[in-house]
Structures are given as C-alpha cells and as structure tokens.
Amino acid sequence: MNRIKVKSWWTYEKGRWSEKEGKYIDKTISPVYTKDLEIGFKKVNGKDILKFIGGPTGFESYYLEDLEGDTLDHDGDFCICGGTINSWAKCSVKSKDIHNAIKWRKK
Numbered sequence: 001m002n003r004i005k006v007k008s009w010w011t012y013e014k015g016r017w018s019e020k021e022g023k024y025i026d027k028t029i030s031p032v033y034t035k036d037l038e039i040g041f042k043k044v045n046g047k048d049i050l051k052f053i054g055g056p057t058g059f060e061s062y063y064l065e066d067l068e069g070d071t072l073d074h075d076g077d078f079c080i081c082g083g084t085i086n087s088w089a090k091c092s093v094k095s096k097d098i099h100n101a102i103k104w105r106k107k
Contacts, residue, residue, distance in 0.1 A: 002105065004038065006037055007034055009033075009091070009093075010030075010033055010091050012090075013085045037055060039051070050101075057081060078094070
C-alpha cells in the first residue's frame, strides 16, 4: 500500500453521564494537539479505498469515489473521526492534504 504523510489535529472530550439530567456533565475538552498520520490507498471488492493509518480508532477509511469532487474542493478541515466522549478523539485533517494525496496517487 502506497502511503503519504499528513498532519492531523486531535482533541479529547471527557465528562460524566448524569442519568438525572440525561446528558454529560462536567465536560472538558483537551487542548488541540497535532499528530502525523498516513494516508494509504487500496482496492477492496473492486472499489478504491482511502484509509487513514494512525487515526483514533484505526478504522477511518472512505471510498475514494465519495471523496472526489466537491467534498474536498475547499480550504477547510475534513473530520475523519467525530470523537466519542471518554473514548475516541475528535480528529481532522486539511481537505487540501487529502486532495493532494489523491492527486499524488494518480501520478
């Protein structure tokens, strides 16, 4: 699998569940920190897959056809994991970096 490095931004959210209030209370969000991930490409059942290696859950992957076009055609962030309180970090990468990785793959 060919891979390319990209920078990612992470935060962790913690809190305590209140049955009485039906929501998390005492919530805190960690400071943002960065981590290098790798983007890899592979084919599964005839479909091209873009996978983030080193992401929060290890299962952040997308069908390439779903990412091409307008999805990444902007200067913003692409959230690869929305985070789960007390479990998984919220993680995003620059859309431009994903777009560039896809172009690199096609060379």
